[in-house]
Amino acid sequence: MATAVAEGTRSTGKSTVELSYHVEAEALARFDAIILGAPTYHHDMPIDMKKLFEISAMKRINLKGKIGAAFGSFGWSGEAPKLLLEIMKNKFEMNIVAPPLLAKYTPDGNMIDKCRNLERTIAENLIP
Secondary structure, X not given: OHHHHHXXXXXXXOOOOOOOOOOOHHHHHHOOEEEEEOOOEOOEOOXXXXXXXXXXXXXXXXXXXXXXXXXEEEOOOOHHHHHHHHHHHHOOOOEEOOOOEEEEOOOXXXXXXXXXXXXXXXXXXXXX
C-alpha cells in the first residue's frame, strides 16, 4: 500500500516523496503532508507509531495545518489508521483526509488504485 501511495504521488510530478519505514520526530516538521501506514494489532496501532507521536508531542514538534492521511491493512478490526488520524487531527491540529484507506487482509487491485489516487484526494480536498 505504501509503495502505491508513493507511486501515485510521484506520478503527479507536483510532489517530492520520501518513503521510509522509520522517521525521527524532528523530521516530521519538514514535510507538508504526512501519510502514515499501519497495520492493526489487537485493536491498536504499532508501538513505534505511538512512540513517534509521544516524542513529537514531548518535543513540541509543530504539525499544525499540515496535511495528514493514513492507510493500513487488518485482519479483524482495522482501528490503527483511524487512531492515527484521530491523533493527527486532535493532538497536532493537522488537516486530515478521512476516512483512512483500509484493506482487509491483502489489499486488492481496487484498494491499490485508491492508494495511488490518494495524492489527488489530498489535492482536491485540502490544498487551496
